[in-house]
Amino acid sequence: MATTETAPGKHPGWFGHASGDTFGKIADAPIGFGHMKRKEDARFIRGLGNYMDDVRLPGMVHGALLRSPYAHARIVSIDTSAALAHPKVAAVVIAKDLETLGLAWMPTISYDTQAVLAGDKVRFHLQEVAFVIAVDAYAAQDALQLIDVEYEVLPAIVNCRKALDPDAPLIRDDKVGQTDNLASPTWEAGDKATCDRVFAEADTIVTRDIQHARCHPCPMETCGMVADMNPATGQLNIYNGNQAPHAHRTVYAQVAGLPEQNIRIMCNDIGGGFGNKVPVYPGYVCAIAGSIVAGAPVKWIEDRAENLATTGFARDYCNHSQMCAKNGRITGLRVDTIADHGAFDSTAQPTKFPAGFFHIVTGSYDLDGAHCQVKAVYTNKAPGGVAYRCSFRITEAVYLVERMVDALAMEMGVDPVELRMRSFIRPEQFPYETVTGWTYDSGDYHTAMKLAMEMADYEGLRREQQEKLAKGEIMGIGCAFFTEGVGAGPRRHMDILGLAMNDGAELRVHPSGKAVVSISAQTQGQGHETTFAQIVAEELGISPNDIMVRHGDTDKTPYGLGTYGSRSTPVSGGAVAVVSRKVRDKARQFAALMLETRAEDLAWEKGRWYVKGDPERGQTIERIAEYAYSATNLPDGLEGGLDANAVYDPPNLTYPFGAYIAVVDIDPGTGKVHMRRFIAVDDCGVRINPMVVEGQIHGGLVEGIGQALMEVLSFDEQGNCLNASFMDYLLPTALECPEHGFELGETVTPCPHHPIGAKGVGESPCVGSPPCIANAVIDGLFHAKGIRHMDIPMFPSRVWAAMNGNAQPIQ
Amino acid sequence: MQVSMTINGESYSHDIEPRLLLVHYIREYAELHGTHWGCDTSNCGICIVLMDDPNSADPPYPIKSCTMLAASAQGFNIITVEGMGNADGSLSSIQVAFHEMHALQCGFCTPGMMSTARWLIDTHPNPTQMTDHEIRDGISGNLCRCTGYDNIIKAIRWSAAYEAEHAGRS
Numbered sequence: 005m006a007t008t009e010t011a012p013g014k015h016p017g018w019f020g021h022a023s024g025d026t027f028g029k030i031a032d033a034p035i036g037f038g039h040m041k042r043k044e045d046a047r048f049i050r051g052l053g054n055y056m057d058d059v060r061l062p063g064m065v066h067g068a069l070l071r072s073p074y075a076h077a078r079i080v081s082i083d084t085s086a087a088l089a090h091p092k093v094a095a096v097v098i099a100k101d102l103e104t105l106g107l108a109w110m111p112t113i114s115y116d117t118q119a120v121l122a123g124d125k126v127r128f129h130l131q132e133v134a135f136v137i138a139v140d141a142y143a144a145q146d147a148l149q150l151i152d153v154e155y156e157v158l159p160a161i162v163n164c165r166k167a168l169d170p171d172a173p174l175i176r177d178d179k180v181g182q183t184d185n186l187a188s189p190t191w192e193a194g195d196k197a198t199c200d201r202v203f204a205e206a207d208t209i210v211t212r213d214i215q216h217a218r219c220h221p222c223p224m225e226t227c228g229m230v231a232d233m234n235p236a237t238g239q240l241n242i243y244n245g246n247q248a249p250h251a252h253r254t255v256y257a258q259v260a261g262l263p264e265q266n267i268r269i270m271c272n273d274i275g276g277g278f279g280n281k282v283p284v285y286p287g288y289v290c291a292i293a294g295s296i297v298a299g300a301p302v303k304w305i306e307d308r309a310e311n312l313a314t315t316g317f318a319r320d321y322c323n324h325s326q327m328c329a330k331n332g333r334i335t336g337l338r339v340d341t342i343a344d345h346g347a348f349d350s351t352a353q354p355t356k357f358p359a360g361f362f363h364i365v366t367g368s369y370d371l372d373g374a375h376c377q378v379k380a381v382y383t384n385k386a387p388g389g390v391a392y393r394c395s396f397r398i399t400e401a402v403y404l405v406e407r408m409v410d411a412l413a414m415e416m417g418v419d420p421v422e423l424r425m426r427s428f429i430r431p432e433q434f435p436y437e438t439v440t441g442w443t444y445d446s447g448d449y450h451t452a453m454k455l456a457m458e459m460a461d462y463e464g465l466r467r468e469q470q471e472k473l474a475k476g477e478i479m480g481i482g483c484a485f486f487t488e489g490v491g492a493g494p495r496r497h498m499d500i501l502g503l504a505m506n507d508g509a510e511l512r513v514h515p516s517g518k519a520v521v522s523i524s525a526q527t528q529g530q531g532h533e534t535t536f537a538q539i540v541a542e543e544l545g546i547s548p549n550d551i552m553v554r555h556g557d558t559d560k561t562p563y564g565l566g567t568y569g570s571r572s573t574p575v576s577g578g579a580v581a582v583v584s585r586k587v588r589d590k591a592r593q594f595a596a597l598m599l600e601t602r603a604e605d606l607a608w609e610k611g612r613w614y615v616k617g618d619p620e621r622g623q624t625i626e627r628i629a630e631y632a633y634s635a636t637n638l639p640d641g642l643e644g645g646l647d648a649n650a651v652y653d654p655p656n657l658t659y660p661f662g663a664y665i666a667v668v669d670i671d672p673g674t675g676k677v678h679m680r681r682f683i684a685v686d687d688c689g690v691r692i693n694p695m696v697v698e699g700q701i702h703g704g705l706v707e708g709i710g711q712a713l714m715e716v717l718s719f720d721e722q723g724n725c726l727n728a729s730f731m732d733y734l735l736p737t738a739l740e741c742p743e744h745g746f747e748l749g750e751t752v753t754p755c756p757h758h759p760i761g762a763k764g765v766g767e768s769p770c771v772g773s774p775p776c777i778a779n780a781v782i783d784g785l786f787h788a789k790g791i792r793h794m795d796i797p798m799f800p801s802r803v804w805a806a807m808n809g810n811a812q813p814i815q
Numbered sequence: 816m817q818v819s820m821t822i823n824g825e826s827y828s829h830d831i832e833p834r835l836l837l838v839h840y841i842r843e844y845a846e847l848h849g850t851h852w853g854c855d856t857s858n859c860g861i862c863i864v865l866m867d868d869p870n871s872a873d874p875p876y877p878i879k880s881c882t883m884l885a886a887s888a889q890g891f892n893i894i895t896v897e898g899m900g901n902a903d904g905s906l907s908s909i910q911v912a913f914h915e916m917h918a919l920q921c922g923f924c925t926p927g928m929m930s931t932a933r934w935l936i937d938t939h940p941n942p943t944q945m946t947d948h949e950i951r952d953g954i955s956g957n958l959c960r961c962t963g964y965d966n967i968i969k970a971i972r973w974s975a976a977y978e979a980e981h982a983g984r985s
Contacts, residue, residue: 041914041915041917042914042917044922045913045914045919045922046914047922048919048922048925049896049906049910049911049913049914049919049922049925049929050849050896050897050900050906050910051847051848051849051850051895051896051897051899051926052849053849053922053923054848055848055851055923057842057848057851057852058848141839142832142834142835222960223921223923223960224851224853224859224861224921224923224924224958224959224960225851225853225921225923226853273921273922273923274921275851275921275922275923275924276920276921276923276960276961278960307855308853308854308855308856309855528921529920529921529922529923529961530920531920695917696917698917699917699920699961699962699963699966700920701963702962702963702964702965702966703920703959703960703961703962703963704963705963706960706963706964707960729854729855729856729858730854730856730858730859730958731856731858735859735958735960737951737954737955737956737957737958737964738950738951738952738954738955738957738964738967738968739951739952739955741951741963741964741965743947743948743951744947745947745965745968746963746965
């Protein structure tokens with residue numbers, strides 16, 4: 005591949021240079037898959053991204069939300085007169101104003117309803133109560149202080165186990181027929197009788213209560229919206245950073261009764277999502293209502309406390325679980341879970357899966373029986389339960405099963421990696437039907453596990469651990485093996501609010517041979533503008549630098565359900581591959597005319613059709629495109645132009661997997677966990693752009709470190725959120741990560757049904773790393789102190805308490 | 816009150832509220848949107864810009880512009896991401912390095928991160944010999960949720976090496 009000397013600033017073009025793998029050298033972009041620098045970087049490194057808060061419209065005013073100081077309280081009265089008298093205030097909106105617009109309540113993605121502004125009572129700390137619109141953002145904040153709300157405080161419930169006590173206060177008295185705090189009926193997977201039999205025949209059974217702490221995705225950019233309703237035309241333009249613009253548009257059409265064709269959502273650049281930007285939030289509806297009321301564009305951007313305390317949290321699962329073994333192999337799993345959904349059930353999942361994909365909880369093992377049941381409760385905590393960098397509760401499932409395997413290994417006195425190797429699904433068993441109803445597409449778990457052990461020098465680490473123990477030092481080695489099911493999903497099984505989880509793609513190859521591909525996936529930093537161009541490049545032989553990827557604008561892109569659950573490559577990527585092949589097939593017709601032969605006599609090689617048996621006679625895709633638009637006469641039935649549309653319905657999820665090993669050192673005096681090494685072997689099938697894949701893995705691993713060691717949203721007995729700022733809710737910095745970097749490895753087991761053999765990867769590292777790190781810490785504590793369990797997050801005071809025999813569940 | 820400062824070599828002067836934060840001055844008055852806001856509590860470093868004291872010989876240093884009043888920047892020279900390129904308008908080594916090493920994904924933390932990186936290289940006695948710990952410590956006031964930091968560290972090394980080879984900032 006050609007390389008040239010480069011220097012910053014010395015070359016023409018948007019980057020001022022081309023790109024390179026090594027210092028001072030550049031490499032051309034691959035025509036297809038391979039390592040390629042990102043196209044989107046050009047604007048970001050110049051500070052020319054266009055994020056939501058960068059949108060400025062003529063006459064734009066600013067909204068701010070008044071929030072409840074109580075977690076559970078009846079609203080006696082709201083007096084907005086002083087706020088309205090503020091010279092810079094344009095309007096104040098409260099629940100009864102929204103009622104007149106029919107917007108007081110909105111549907112959640114779980115078929116519940118959520119108050120846009122609280123009218124009857126508030127049900128969680130910092131719930132939305134009033135929306136102020138003022139000429140600038142500072143004045144809007146000032147006016148919030150002028151609103152007088154009288155509350156009658158009610159007892160609050162913050163513990164999901166107490167939510168079902170007979171004397172527990174009823175949280176959702178707004179729902180007709182609701183007499184308790186159950187948010188959904190108990191949901192089950194797996195055959196209970198078979199599972200009971202497997203347990204009866206087992207020779208070892210281990211039991212654990214495993215609490216999965218409430219945490220938050222924390223994108224660096226908070227949520228917000230600019231809503232611009234044009235009173236003359238009825239056109240509603242929305243600037244918003246959400247992960248599923250087409251689905252959001254449909255929801256707004258339903259909620260506000262607006263004609264869907266009059267709504268246009270534009271998601272420009274998004275400063276991270278991680279599942280937090282999937283739901284529709286009350287602030288969005290307030291901004292839209294505000295724009296209707298004020299007759300001007302309204303910008304509403306939440307602050308960090310609002311983002312942390314009120315928008316989509318993750319996890320908050322209380323699990324009681326048993327795992328059993330027979331003849332040295334894992335045979336069964338039982339799980340009984342209470343899910344804390346907060347005050348409104350807005351947990352993210354496909355309709356038919358009320359506990360998401362939690363029943364993938366049998367993990368990577370060939371079990372004889374499993375049973376899993378989940379009941380969801382309301383509490384006086386913020387709603388959410390979003391898929392934080394995971395495919396709908398798979399993080400919760402993998403955390404549970406991987407903790408249970410370690411607990412079982414501890415009980416059996418066998419090495420945890422050895423127990424996994426004995427119990428894995430074997431390569432020849434794929435496609436593999438799990439006892440809870442999944443069909444894993446492909447895998448080779450043993451090879452990935454062995455590679456991770458080699459990279460880590462697992463045996464050497466175990467020896468080192470013993471040497472350290474003898475010196476009174478605590479070192480832990482943890483393993484986790486995950487299987488994720490990503491790319492939701494097949495329309496016969498999966499929908500959200502009745503919308504099939506498919507994605508569209510539209511490809512236009514212009515007369516010059518350059519192309520635009522429009523997709524329904526919505527990047528939040530994943531690099532779609534580069535990798536989706538590479539898919540077209542691979543299929544058509546056009547340079548990715550000559551392909552523009554268009555996304556984020558509902559007026560300019562085909563319908564689809566967006567980016568979350570690692571579904572971009574599995575679903576939208578499938579659509580792009582399929583649409584490229586449609587274009588290639590159409591190009592064949594033109595090539596046949598150009599070469600004066602029959603289409604079936606042509607063969608394809610990347611970038612050109614040629615005559616079979618005479619490879620010198622061929623036409624490139626560029627020449628074909630030029631011909632397709634030229635004034636040449638075409639035979640009947642063949643339309644000019646070179647473009648196509650596709651909607652991709654995936655036949656199955658894709659099932660990426662990985663073997664992770666973590667090495668930690670624990671300070672015996674303080675309980676501080678030092679993350680020494682992290683080895684991650686990922687198999688996501690075919691890798692479109694290895695650089696982007698590795699970047700995703702790095703990021704997910706750090707988010708996993710945060711969840712395992714640092715992060716929990718805490719509440720006091722009154723339901724106050726105690727850590728709604730980055731002062732108190734700690735995210736990992738560069739110092740909490742392995743000092744010399746992550747150690748990545750890969751195996752490649754292509755997805756058999758995906759057009760390009762790819763599986764999703766964005767969330768794998770965030771799914772695999774929390775149990776891996778937790779297992780490492782517990783492994784260290786077990787060898788040094790005989791401690792058999794503690795819950796995440798494992799920050800120093802909690803580890804210290806566990807070391808001293810006082811491990812506490814988180815609350 | 817009237818406040819005047821220089822941002823990226825341009826003079827700005829406005830009548831502002833005394834309580835106006837510097838980040839909002841940069842974004843709303845100077846209309847430079849490359850500087851972002853992230854947390855309000857000085858934790859995330861999204862809003863970091865470089866501040867140059869005209870009365871000091873020290874290199875420009877990173878400040879969290881969400882935790883400084885615009886009024887306090889009176890008379891200072893501020894450098895934001897828009898002013899980070901070379902004098903001829905081309906990209907600086909740090910900008911190139913972040914692209915080369917895939918040190919950004921969503922791009923939201925990137926302006927702050929590159930500002931801190933600039934200061935780290937400018938103030939280290941031997942930038943090409945920075946230890947991993949020194950770089951990690953140096954950027955520990957900047958949060959990034961996408962990259963996992965490894966590639967940011969590589970980018971800082973790339974930039975330091977480039978500048979050493981080309982005798983200083985290009």
